[in-house]
């Protein structure tokens with residue numbers, strides 16, 4: 001564990017805002033990370049773990065407590081109990097896109113549509129990252145994590161992380177409550193061994209993005225290359241020279257609404273059905289079973305509607321700015337709030353509030369921020 005001179009979080013976050021913390025520690029190995037966390041937790045001070053800073057919106061006041069930079073690296077190949085599959089256990093500070101590139105080069109499928117997402121592997125389960133219909137909930141098997149309440153390290157199955165649409169029990173942001181305070185040390189993925197040949201591409205959303213018909217095929221490398229191109233054209237791949245990428249990715253989540261509300265929106269509003277949770281298993285004790293099985297309740301599945309469309313239809317086009325603010329919508333993507341250079345957190349928050357209010361006034365829907373908010377409120 002190495003304590004370093006605190007760096008302003010504006011220099012370590014992709015939205016380029018945030019004051020300096022009181023203390024900053026770098027952890028290069030798993031042992032250093034565990035040691036740093038146990039040390040900080042024993043002091044009772046505020047703390048924040050920082051990966052790539054690509055899903056954080058931080059206020060500009062000094063940050064109380066200690067920021068721990070997770071800089072651990074390493075990918076380990078393990079056998080899978082399932083035939084034709086392989087597991088990769090990856091240290092938390094490892095770059096996400098580096099992992100995807102590695103999996104693709106090894107002919108392992110399951111992550112390729114998430115090429116180009118910035119950040120670290122340890123932060124990926126925090127909001128169940130996803131793109132083009134692929135989410136890590138489908139391939140994440142388990143994580144090693146250290147729990148703040150006990151200081152103990154344990155292996156936790158992915159099913160216990162409450163992974164949902166851009167959320168988990170580890171995520172804490174404005175409007176939600178952290179359910180578990182813990183830090184991921186490593187994550188293990190179970191991937192299909194498909195090799196380098198072209199094969200059918202699963203998922204309508206991915207096929208549509210790639211311009212493939214239902215029977216269309218592609219290699220993992222082709223999928224990765226195409227996704228990186230598409231993301232690049234939308235400013236969704238970090239580029240130090242392009243202010244359209246100085247963002248936290250999508251600032252607002254697509255809105256998940258009951259089907260009846262979705263029906264009240266104009267038909268051209270893009271929407272996707274949200275897969276319903278499986279019905280809980282009905283157990284009727286034999287002693288009380290009278291031969292009658294009640295009809296299960298059926299409910300229309302919720303619908304996910306495009307937040308980018310809602311924003312644009314509320315009159316806020318790509319590139320929109322509240323002059324003279326230095327915050328603005330990306331000129332390539334209406335969902336990315338960007339720092340056009342030197343914007344304060346207050347300027348970004350002002351733009352976010354304005355967008356929320358306009359969408360609410362137009363459609364009655366309150367957009368929820370996707371990044372984790374630290375030292376700032378909307």
Ligand SMILES: Cc1cc2nc3c(=O)[nH]c(=O)nc-3n(C[C@H](O)[C@H](O)[C@H](O)COP(=O)(O)OP(=O)(O)OC[C@H]3O[C@@H](n4cnc5c(N)ncnc54)[C@H](O)[C@@H]3O)c2cc1C
Nearest residue numbers: 051052053054055118119120122123129130183184248249
């Ligand atoms: C240009 C751009 C495009 C993006 N595109 C997408 C996309 O397509 N899909 C998508 O889902 N996201 C996307 N994002 C959001 C972001 O990249 C992901 O959420 C990413 O997983 C964040 O990783 P990070 O290491 O940068 O996390 P950070 O921003 O450093 O941290 C985010 C949160 O995770 C916590 N955290 C960090 N490391 C750990 C750990 N080891 N254990 C526990 N908690 C931890 C932090 O304390 C914080 O609360 C995009 C962001 C940008 C800037």
